[in-house]
Amino acid sequence: MARVPGTDRPKLEAKLETILFELVQTDLHALPIKLMPTRTGLPDRLVLFPGGEAHFVELKADNGRVAPLQAHQHERLRRLGFFVHVLTGEDEIRSWVARQLRIRTMLADVL
Numbered sequence: 001m002a003r004v005p006g007t008d009r010p011k012l013e014a015k016l017e018t019i020l021f022e023l024v025q026t027d028l029h030a031l032p033i034k035l036m037p038t039r040t041g042l043p044d045r046l047v048l049f050p051g052g053e054a055h056f057v058e059l060k061a062d063n064g065r066v067a068p069l070q071a072h073q074h075e076r077l078r079r080l081g082f083f084v085h086v087l088t089g090e091d092e093i094r095s096w097v098a099r100q101l102r103i104r105t106m107l108a109d110v111l
Contacts, residue, residue: 016089032048056085
């Protein structure tokens with residue numbers, strides 16, 4: 001039976017959400033909140049860091065792309081002063097978490 005292109009995307013993105021959720025909680029000690037699709041184009045997750053910093057995270061499977069409406073919503077959030085990240089695949093999630101950890105470690109050393 002031939003596989004229909006794109007049908008694995010929801011399963012892959014669900015796996016990516018699990019990876020992000022676990023790494024954000026364990027490595028960053030932050031709160032990852034899954035956003036409900038009440039407004040089309042909003043990112044998948046809101047990550048709340050200690051100290052009141054909020055980041056929106058859009059997850060994409062390796063072959064996924066940001067839709068035009070998503071790009072519009074991301075830009076609106078950025079104009080409001082929020083951080084918005086589009087992470088494609090597990091490697092980008094792990095790199096983003098590692099980068100956030102380095103940033104927070106450097107800030108803790110300065111403060």
